[in-house]
Amino acid sequence: MILGIIAGILTMCGIIPQIYKAHKTQKTGDVSKGMLVVIMIGVFLWTVYGILKSDFPIIITNAIAFLLNSYMLFIVYKLELDD
Template sequence: MNENILGIVAGVLTSVSMIPQLVKVIKEKNVEDISWIMILVLISGLSLWVWYGFLKNELPIILSNAFAVLVNIGLFVCYLLFRKS
């Protein structure tokens, strides 16, 4: 299989699997079970993957991780909005 198509299919699958968590948090406005430290660790890791993708010039890596960064920034914003102070 063409490597880029494989990477795009892989990226779409791993990206799609992140959406329900964000939708759930937005719907239920409940972030009790979310660890903000973990979200920040994840955002750092995903951002490094984007950087890695640029260095290796691999579009599937860049796109899927950039998407994941956005989803997790969304989660972090929800965390800040909905946490009980």
């Protein structure tokens, strides 16, 4: 259903404005690493769930969300190390 696909794309892309802001300001001190880790575990499990159910939209949106959130976590650690 198209609504589920739009919803999935939005929740998947939610982290993109945060990545953009971090790149622009080079600051992530107020961003919770716990948030990123919990979301990463969650979308990883969603990906496994999608694989088990052979549900391609669930697999693809959550796998991409996992990569985006991993990248955001990488930025947070990188900026911490640079300080």
